[in-house]
Amino acid sequence: MELLLPNPVNSTPLTTLGFLERAATAYSDSPSVVYNNISYTWSQTHRRCLQMASSLTSLGVQRSQVVSVVAPNVPSIESKLVFVDHQSSSVVLEAISLLPRNTKPPQLVLIDYEIYSSGSKSLSTNVDFLDHYEGVLEDGDPKFKWVRPxxxxxxxxxxxxxxxxxxxxxxxxxxxxxxxxxxxxxxxxxxxxxxxxxxxxxxxxxxxxxxxxxxxxxxxxxxxxxxxxxxxxxxxxxxxxxxxxxxxxxxxxxxxxxxxxxxxxxxxxxxxxxxxxxxxxxxxxxxxxxxxxxxxxxxxxxxxxxxxxxxxxxxxxxxxxxxxxxxxxGVKSVALTEVDVLDPETGESVKRDGTTVGEVVLRxxxxxxxxxxxxxxxxQGYIISGGENISSPEVESVLYSHPAVDEAAVVAAKPDKFWGETPCAFVSLKKNGELTRIPSEKEIIEYCRDKLPHYMVPKTVVFKDELPKTSTGKVQKFILRRIAKAMS
Amino acid sequence: MELLLPNPVNSTPLTTLGFLERAATAYSDSPSVVYNNISYTWSQTHRRCLQMASSLTSLGVQRSQVVSVVAPNVPSIESKLVFVDHQSSSVVLEAISLLPRNTKPPQLVLIDYEIYSSGSKSLSTNVDFLDHYEGVLEDGDPKFKWVRPxxxxxxxxxxxxxxxxxxxxxxxxxxxxxxxxxxxxxxxxxxxxxxxxxxxxxxxxxxxxxxxxxxxxxxxxxxxxxxxxxxxxxxxxxxxxxxxxxxxxxxxxxxxxxxxxxxxxxxxxxxxxxxxxxxxxxxxxxxxxxxxxxxxxxxxxxxxxxxxxxxxxxxxxxxxxxxxxxxxxGVKSVALTEVDVLDPETGESVKRDGTTVGEVVLRxxxxxxxxxxxxxxxxQGYIISGGENISSPEVESVLYSHPAVDEAAVVAAKPDKFWGETPCAFVSLKKNGELTRIPSEKEIIEYCRDKLPHYMVPKTVVFKDELPKTSTGKVQKFILRRIAKAMS
Incomplete structure (x- = not known):
C-alpha cells in the first residue's frame, strides 16, 4: 500500500471554483443572485463569470495579480475584480490621489446598477473609468475556458x-x-x-x-x-x-x-x-x-x-x-485540527473552567x-479589576436588557489606584418615539448594581448618539478605550 | 503573495480521525452507537477507540499494516481491526486453512456480543482466538495518545x-x-x-x-x-x-x-x-x-x-x-472535479442525449x-437489440409493477441471429400469502408488451425462487448473464 501514491486522477487541487460550473448544471434555472429588480439564474451567473474572466484576461490581468472590489453587497461582486461602486468612488479616488507620483494607478470599472438599469448607459462621470461593470462583462466570451489553480x-x-x-x-x-x-x-x-x-x-x-x-x-x-x-x-x-x-x-x-x-x-x-x-x-x-x-x-x-x-x-x-x-x-468545527487557549507567559494550556483567560491558538x-x-x-474582551476578570459581554448583556438602551459596549477605564482597571460603559439610547423618558447615568449604574456583582458594575456610563463601528458592524472598542483612558 | 507557502499551522493532513475527538467534546453524552441492548455515548466511543488503538499497538500492529474485520454491522467495527464475528468464523477459518504452509496466520479476535453480553465471558471455542473483542479493548489505555497520519x-x-x-x-x-x-x-x-x-x-x-x-x-x-x-x-x-x-x-x-x-x-x-x-x-x-x-x-x-x-x-x-x-x-457532487462518459473506441465524450452509452470516467x-x-x-446495464439500446432498469421497472413480481433483473440473452442481443428477464414471485395466483411466462411477456415498445419486451422470462445477490444486496447480473447465454 505504501507504493500507492497521488496520481493525476485523485490529486486535482482542492478549489471552490468548480462549484459554479456544477450549479450551472444542477440548478441551471434556480435563482442565484437577486438584487432589487435584477435576478440571475445559476446558468446566467456561470456565463457572466466566464465572460468576466475572459474580459479580465483581455485586459491583461494575469495569474496571481490582485484585482479589487470596493462595493457593498451588490451582484457585481460575483466575479473577482477592480470594481468601484458609485457609492464608494470618492474614497477610491482619494486613495489613488495618495499614490506616489510615478505609480501607474489601477484601471477603474464603475458599478452602478441603479444608474445603469435606469437606461443611462453612458459614463456621465469626470473620472477616468474604463467602462461600466456590465460593459466589461458584455465584451467577454461566454465560452471562455477557465483554468484551475x-x-x-x-x-x-x-x-x-x-x-x-x-x-x-x-x-x-x-x-x-x-x-x-x-x-x-x-x-x-x-x-x-x-x-x-x-x-x-x-x-x-x-x-x-x-x-x-x-x-x-x-x-x-x-x-x-x-x-x-x-x-x-x-x-x-x-x-x-x-x-x-x-x-x-x-x-x-x-x-x-x-x-x-x-x-x-x-x-x-x-x-x-x-x-x-x-x-x-x-x-x-x-x-x-x-x-x-x-x-x-x-x-x-x-x-x-x-x-x-x-x-x-x-x-x-x-x-x-x-x-x-x-x-x-468553543467547539471546534470538523475541519479545524486544533484549538487551544494558552497562557501567554508560559505557553501552557489554561484551565478549562470557563473563566481563565489566555491567547487563542488555532491550527x-x-x-x-x-x-x-x-x-x-x-x-481581547476582558477587563481586570481588583484582581477579578470582568467579561465585558456579561456586563453588556445587562445593559442591553435596560428598556432605554439601544447599544452598549464596555471597556476598561483609566486605571484606578485601588481597583486597577474599572469598567466604563458606552451606551446609545433608543430613538425618541420608543423612549418614555431618558435615564440618567446614575440610574443605569443602579440598574446594573441590581443585576451584577459589585466589582462588575460600570463606574462610568458615557452616553453617545451612536457607537463607533467598523464597516462590518463591530463596535470599535479601541476607539472607546482611547476615550475612556483620556477621561479623568 | 507567491511567497506565502504552506506552513505547519495550515498544512495539517486532512483526515477524519479528529472527528471522533470532537464528537467526544461536543456530543459527549449523545448516543453514538446502539445495538440491541448495548448503547454507547460519543465520549465512551472515543475512550473505547483509544483503548483499542492502545491494545493494537501493544499487540505489535504498526503503521501501514492491515487489520481486518469480518462482521456484520455490529458495534466492534467502530475500531479498525482483525476481528471475526462468531457468525463468520467458519469462513475465516476456511480461508486461513488455505494459506501456504509457511505463512503465519493472523491473530484472531472474537466478536460475540450475543454470547458475551449473556455473561459467558470465557472463550468456549476450539479455535485459537486471542481473546474476545471486549477483552482486547479492556486491556487498552484510555489515555493513549493517537497519532495523525x-x-x-x-x-x-x-x-x-x-x-x-x-x-x-x-x-x-x-x-x-x-x-x-x-x-x-x-x-x-x-x-x-x-x-x-x-x-x-x-x-x-x-x-x-x-x-x-x-x-x-x-x-x-x-x-x-x-x-x-x-x-x-x-x-x-x-x-x-x-x-x-x-x-x-x-x-x-x-x-x-x-x-x-x-x-x-x-x-x-x-x-x-x-x-x-x-x-x-x-x-x-x-x-x-x-x-x-x-x-x-x-x-x-x-x-x-x-x-x-x-x-x-x-x-x-x-x-x-x-x-x-x-x-x-448524473450530477457531480461538489467535491468531484470531473465526470464524463466517453466512447470507448474514440475516447471522445458521448452525446448528452440520455441514451448514448459509454464508459464513465471520474476525477x-x-x-x-x-x-x-x-x-x-x-x-454495464445496457443491452443492444436490433441496433437499439435497451436500458435494463427501464424493463425491470415494468416487471416490478406487476402485482405478482417480487424481484426482477433483465440481462442480454444468447445473441439472436436477427436481433443480436435480446432481453431475458429473471423474476422471483411474491410469497404464497401475497399471491392470488401464479402468472405464466406468457402472461408476464404480454404484461410487458402492453407497457413497453416491442423491441424492449423480454423474449424469455425465467422464474427463480430468489435472484443471486452480492453481500450488499446487488443482483449478480454476471451470474444471470451466464445462465441466459447458456440457454438455447
Whole structure:
C-alpha cells in the first residue's frame, strides 16, 4: 500500500471554483443572485463569470495579480475584480490621489446598477473609468475556458480585516483553505440544498463566512442588500422566503427593535459572531422566528471555525439557560485540527473552567497563507479589576436588557489606584418615539448594581448618539478605550 | 503573495480521525452507537477507540499494516481491526486453512456480543482466538495518545468490492480521500447535526458511503443491525426516531412489501444507489414516509460521487415524472472535479442525449489511491437489440409493477441471429400469502408488451425462487448473464 501514491486522477487541487460550473448544471434555472429588480439564474451567473474572466484576461490581468472590489453587497461582486461602486468612488479616488507620483494607478470599472438599469448607459462621470461593470462583462466570451489553480495552495483571495484591535491587514487565503472552510461551514450549520441566503453580512467580511462559495455548492439563492436596514431586511426575508443569514450581534439588535411586525412564515437561521447575543436580544429575535447560532472566527481563519454546536435537547431549556449555552462558542468545527487557549507567559494550556483567560491558538486547513502586510493582533474582551476578570459581554448583556438602551459596549477605564482597571460603559439610547423618558447615568449604574456583582458594575456610563463601528458592524472598542483612558 | 507557502499551522493532513475527538467534546453524552441492548455515548466511543488503538499497538500492529474485520454491522467495527464475528468464523477459518504452509496466520479476535453480553465471558471455542473483542479493548489505555497520519495521502482503509462484473478487488483509500468524501456526502445530502442513522447498508460497502465518519462529524447516532430484515428495520426506525439510512434498491423493495403498518412518525431520508428505484417501489415507499434519494458511486470513489440533485420544485410533479427524474444520477457532487462518459473506441465524450452509452470516467479528491490487486471493471446495464439500446432498469421497472413480481433483473440473452442481443428477464414471485395466483411466462411477456415498445419486451422470462445477490444486496447480473447465454 505504501507504493500507492497521488496520481493525476485523485490529486486535482482542492478549489471552490468548480462549484459554479456544477450549479450551472444542477440548478441551471434556480435563482442565484437577486438584487432589487435584477435576478440571475445559476446558468446566467456561470456565463457572466466566464465572460468576466475572459474580459479580465483581455485586459491583461494575469495569474496571481490582485484585482479589487470596493462595493457593498451588490451582484457585481460575483466575479473577482477592480470594481468601484458609485457609492464608494470618492474614497477610491482619494486613495489613488495618495499614490506616489510615478505609480501607474489601477484601471477603474464603475458599478452602478441603479444608474445603469435606469437606461443611462453612458459614463456621465469626470473620472477616468474604463467602462461600466456590465460593459466589461458584455465584451467577454461566454465560452471562455477557465483554468484551475496550479496548486491548491495558490492564493485565491485577499481579504482585509476591519481592525477592532489594530490597523486593517491583508489576509491571503488559498484555494485549499477556502474549499475546506466552505465545506466546513455547510456541515457545521447543516445548510441544505437550495437555501435562500440574505447578504446582511458584508461579503468581504471574513471571506463572507464562506457563503459566497457555499451558496454555489448548494445551488442556493443570494439575496443582495446595499445597506443594513432592519425594515428592509424583514421585508426581504418575507418576500424571498429567506432561510439563512449571518450578521454581527448589532444586526440582531436592530431586528429586535422592530415593532408591529407580522411574524415570520418559517424559521430563519441566523448565525452571529463577534460577541455573544445577549439574553434580551435573543428572546426578542427568537419570538420573531429567528433561530440564532453562535460562532467565532477571524479573517485569518477564512470564516467561522469554532462554534456553540447547539444540541436539540437544549431547545427545551428556559431562555436564560439557552442564552448561557449559546454564549459559548468553543467547539471546534470538523475541519479545524486544533484549538487551544494558552497562557501567554508560559505557553501552557489554561484551565478549562470557563473563566481563565489566555491567547487563542488555532491550527487547521482553513487557516490563511499569511498576512500581506500588517502585524499580529490579540484576543481581547476582558477587563481586570481588583484582581477579578470582568467579561465585558456579561456586563453588556445587562445593559442591553435596560428598556432605554439601544447599544452598549464596555471597556476598561483609566486605571484606578485601588481597583486597577474599572469598567466604563458606552451606551446609545433608543430613538425618541420608543423612549418614555431618558435615564440618567446614575440610574443605569443602579440598574446594573441590581443585576451584577459589585466589582462588575460600570463606574462610568458615557452616553453617545451612536457607537463607533467598523464597516462590518463591530463596535470599535479601541476607539472607546482611547476615550475612556483620556477621561479623568 | 507567491511567497506565502504552506506552513505547519495550515498544512495539517486532512483526515477524519479528529472527528471522533470532537464528537467526544461536543456530543459527549449523545448516543453514538446502539445495538440491541448495548448503547454507547460519543465520549465512551472515543475512550473505547483509544483503548483499542492502545491494545493494537501493544499487540505489535504498526503503521501501514492491515487489520481486518469480518462482521456484520455490529458495534466492534467502530475500531479498525482483525476481528471475526462468531457468525463468520467458519469462513475465516476456511480461508486461513488455505494459506501456504509457511505463512503465519493472523491473530484472531472474537466478536460475540450475543454470547458475551449473556455473561459467558470465557472463550468456549476450539479455535485459537486471542481473546474476545471486549477483552482486547479492556486491556487498552484510555489515555493513549493517537497519532495523525504523516501525510494526508497515507492509506487509511482497504475496502473490498463485492464484484457484480468481476472478482472482488482491494481498494485502498487515503485519509484525504475519506475526509473529502465524508464532507461531500454530508453536504450533498444535507445531513444535519445529531442525525440518527440506521445501518441497513453494510459498513464495508463502498466505504459505508462515508457514513462511519459522517456520523462522527455531525455527532449522530449509529443504529446497528445484524441482518437486513424489513420488519426489524421498520421497528428500529420507529423506536430510535431514525432520520437517515442507505441501501440498495432491494432494501426499498423489501420495505415496500411490508403490510399493515402504522405510518412513520416523521420523514426518513433513504439514499439508494446501484440501480434506480422503480416507480411502483418509489410510490409505495413514499407513501410510507420515506424520502428517496438516488446516487451513484463505486468502492473506488469511496462513496457516492454523482447524484440526482433533487430540486424542491420537483416535489409537486406527478409520480411517474418524479420517478423519471429520480432515476437520473448524473450530477457531480461538489467535491468531484470531473465526470464524463466517453466512447470507448474514440475516447471522445458521448452525446448528452440520455441514451448514448459509454464508459464513465471520474476525477477528483475522493478517488482511491489504487487497487491492491485485481483488474479493471466496466459500466454495464445496457443491452443492444436490433441496433437499439435497451436500458435494463427501464424493463425491470415494468416487471416490478406487476402485482405478482417480487424481484426482477433483465440481462442480454444468447445473441439472436436477427436481433443480436435480446432481453431475458429473471423474476422471483411474491410469497404464497401475497399471491392470488401464479402468472405464466406468457402472461408476464404480454404484461410487458402492453407497457413497453416491442423491441424492449423480454423474449424469455425465467422464474427463480430468489435472484443471486452480492453481500450488499446487488443482483449478480454476471451470474444471470451466464445462465441466459447458456440457454438455447
Amino acid at each position: 496550479r496548486s491548491e495552495w495558490d492564493p485565491m483571495l485577499l481579504n482585509y480585516t476591519s481592525g477592532t484591535t489594530s490597523c486593517p491587514k491583508g489576509v491571503c487565503l488559498s484555494h485549499r483553505a477556502i474549499f475546506i472552510n466552505t465545506m466546513n461551514t455547510l456541515v457545521d450549520w447543516s445548510v441544505p440544498n437550495q437555501a435562500v441566503y440574505l447578504w446582511t453580512l458584508p461579503s468581504f467580511h471574513t471571506n463572507g463566512w464562506s457563503f459566497p462559495w457555499g451558496m454555489a455548492a448548494v445551488g442556493g439563492t443570494n439575496i443582495c442588500l446595499r445597506k443594513v436596514d432592519p425594515s428592509l431586511i424583514y421585508s426581504l426575508i418575507k418576500e424571498h422566503k429567506v432561510t439563512h443569514m449571518c450578521g454581527a450581534p448589532v444586526v440582531l439588535n436592530m431586528l429586535s427593535n422592530l415593532t408591529d411586525l407580522e411574524p415570520l412564515d418559517s424559521p430563519v437561521q441566523i448565525i452571529t459572531a463577534g460577541s455573544p447575543p445577549s439574553p434580551p436580544v435573543l428572546a426578542k429575535t427568537e419570538a420573531m422566528g429567528f433561530v440564532v447560532g453562535h460562532g467565532y472566527g477571524l479573517t485569518e481563519t477564512g470564516g467561522i471555525v469554532v462554534s456553540c454546536a447547539w444540541k436539540k435537547e437544549w431547545n427545551e431549556l428556559p431562555l436564560a439557560e439557552r442564552a448561557r449555552l449559546n454564549s459559548r462558542q 487547521g486547513g482553513c487557516l490563511m497563507l499569511g498576512w500581506l502586510f500588517g502585524n499580529h493582533g490579540s484576543i | 504523516r501525510s494526508e495521502w497515507d492509506p487509511m482503509l482497504l475496502n473490498y468490492t463485492s464484484g457484480t462484473t468481476s472478482c472482488p478487488k482491494g481498494v485502498c483509500l487515503s485519509h484525504r480521500a475519506i475526509f473529502i468524501n465524508t464532507m461531500n456526502t454530508l453536504v450533498d445530502w444535507s445531513v444535519p447535526n445529531q442525525a440518527v442513522y440506521l445501518w441497513t447498508l453494510p459498513s464495508f460497502h463502498t466505504n459505508g458511503w462515508s457514513f462511519p465518519w459522517g456520523m462522527a462529524a455531525v455527532g449522530g447516532t449509529n443504529i446497528c443491525l445484524r441482518k437486513v430484515d424489513p420488519s426489524l428495520i421498520y421497528s428500529l426506525i420507529k423506536e430510535h426516531k431514525v432520520t437517515h439510512m442507505c441501501g440498495a434498491p432491494v432494501v426499498l423493495n423489501m420495505l415496500s412489501n411490508l403490510t399493515d403498518l402504522e405510518p412513520l412518525d416523521s420523514p426518513v431520508q433513504i439514499i439508494t444507489a446501484g440501480s434506480p428505484p422503480s416507480p411502483p417501489v418509489l410510490a409505495k415507499t413514499e407513501a410510507m414516509g420515506f424520502v428517496v434519494g438516488h446516487g451513484y458511486g463505486l468502492t473506488e470513489t469511496g462513496g457516492i460521487v454523482v447524484s440526482c440533485a433533487w430540486k424542491k420544485e420537483w416535489n409537486e410533479l406527478p409520480l411517474a415524472e418524479r420517478a423519471r427524474l429520480n432515476s437520473r444520477q 477528483g479528491g475522493c478517488l482511491m489511491l489504487g487497487w491492491l490487486f485485481g483488474n479493471h471493471g466496466s459500466i
